[in-house]
Amino acid sequence: MSDVADRAEWRIAKDLENAMAHARKMPQLVADGHCHYCDEDVAHGLLFCNTDCRDDYQNEQKALRRAGR
Template sequence: MSDAADNAAKEAELHFAAALKVRRPVLPFLGFCHYCIEPLGPTSHFCDADCRYDYERLAINGKLGTGAKSLK
């Protein structure tokens, strides 16, 4: 028979597995904005909040890609 600790561990594993399935992918650092292709510093993915918002909007609509602004 399993005890409460075993049941809790199994439930925690299920929650962890479910969380991994729905997590956002991590963007790689490319040295330029993922939306407008503007050169960036060493720790940024987007040049400003507008580019980040537009990139995320395209991601939701399934039109995601590096340099998405050039696709317009």
């Protein structure tokens, strides 16, 4: 017979599994040589030209998610 700790452990494992599955479905940015926010040229392997563009992009994406888009 399982106790409260066993049920809690099972629930945590299920929540982690669901969260990881959701994260895998999320589109990922690909480094294409251009900043994903301002379209400036960037070094190979970078997504943004600086931290301001990165932060602005993340804030914009959060606002879109809050708006349901």
